[in-house]
Amino acid sequence: MQEIERFKEAILKEYPRMSLEDRFSFRCHKNVPCFNHCCADVNIFLTPYDIIRLRRNLNLSSDEFLSRYTLAPFDKNLKFPVLMLKMNEDELKACPFVTAGGCGVYDDRPWACRMYPVGMASPKESDSRGDQDFYFILREDVCQGHLEKQDWSIREWITDQGIDEYNEMGKYFKELTLHDFFLNGGTLDLQKMEMFFMACYHLDRFRKFLFESTFFERFDIDEEEKARIKVDNVELMKFGTKWIRFALFGERTINMKPDRTKLKS
Ligand code: SF4
Numbered sequence: 001m002q003e004i005e006r007f008k009e010a011i012l013k014e015y016p017r018m019s020l021e022d023r024f025s026f027r028c029h030k031n032v033p034c035f036n037h038c039c040a041d042v043n044i045f046l047t048p049y050d051i052i053r054l055r056r057n058l059n060l061s062s063d064e065f066l067s068r069y070t071l072a073p074f075d076k077n078l079k080f081p082v083l084m085l086k087m088n089e090d091e092l093k094a095c096p097f098v099t100a101g102g103c104g105v106y107d108d109r110p111w112a113c114r115m116y117p118v119g120m121a122s123p124k125e126s127d128s129r130g131d132q133d134f135y136f137i138l139r140e141d142v143c144q145g146h147l148e149k150q151d152w153s154i155r156e157w158i159t160d161q162g163i164d165e166y167n168e169m170g171k172y173f174k175e176l177t178l179h180d181f182f183l184n185g186g187t188l189d190l191q192k193m194e195m196f197f198m199a200c201y202h203l204d205r206f207r208k209f210l211f212e213s214t215f216f217e218r219f220d221i222d223e224e225e226k227a228r229i230k231v232d233n234v235e236l237m238k239f240g241t242k243w244i245r246f247a248l249f250g251e252r253t254i255n256m257k258p259d260r261t262k263l264k265s
């Protein structure tokens with residue numbers, strides 16, 4: 001993970017910052033000599049929305065998906081739990097989803113796979129060059145797509161790769177990971193780390209926690225919202241963001257029922 005932190009620092013300090021209108025040349029297709037070479041031995045972080053899409057594609061419970069396909073690297077410097085796609089445990093370390101014809105989960109491939117070769121950075125942490133998101137180009141040695149003559153603006157690439165929806169859903173996760181709580185040095189104890197993990201990644205368990213406990217007796221949740229989060233994982237993910245902001249960061253994103261508030265005071 002330290003290597004990844006160093007890479008992030010290099011991006012903020014050294015990489016040319018691109019806007020949505022800046023252009024680059026790239027094309028990936030089945031006849032490039034490096035076809036599929038990038039789908040092995042690669043670090044792919046999974047967002048909560050990536051997991052929702054992949055689970056839907058594979059028709060798996062969150063328990064099955066997390067145990068089969070993810071790694072949760074442990075690092076004492078991590079402020080919150082992160083998940084990575086687990087590569088096969090053979091010499092090649094191929095992605096479990098790669099096939100001879102390309103990505104086997106193409107329609108639901110993760111945000112990071114869609115974005116390549118474009119990277120995006122959110123330099124919210126004290127950065128003298130401003131805190132606006134910016135884009136940059138990643139050039140993996142193996143990748144020959146950069147030699148192909150197809151011209152894109154960053155905006156065109158984002159649209160072509162279906163990234164807008166992922167960015168929209170990613171905003172909920174960013175509300176947590178770039179929260180002032182962390183930026184001001186806040187840390188989570190083990191129990192809070194587990195709550196964060198459950199509400200972001202282990203949605204089946206989170207739903208069980210909500211619906212099989214006294215949660216709805218204690219908190220004032222609109223009946224329509226309750227009905228939505230019962231059946232819809234995206235709605236549950238959004239509610240999870242509110243719950244973490246309430247329970248871990250002390251924001252009033254959820255109201256307690258009046259009698260409970262009285263009991264508390
Ligand atoms: S999810 Fe698909 S695109 Fe991403 S590494 Fe695996 S096979 Fe490649």
Ligand code: SF4
Nearest residue numbers: 028034036038143145
């Ligand atoms: S290495 Fe680059 S060009 Fe080759 S398959 Fe991967 S993304 Fe496409």
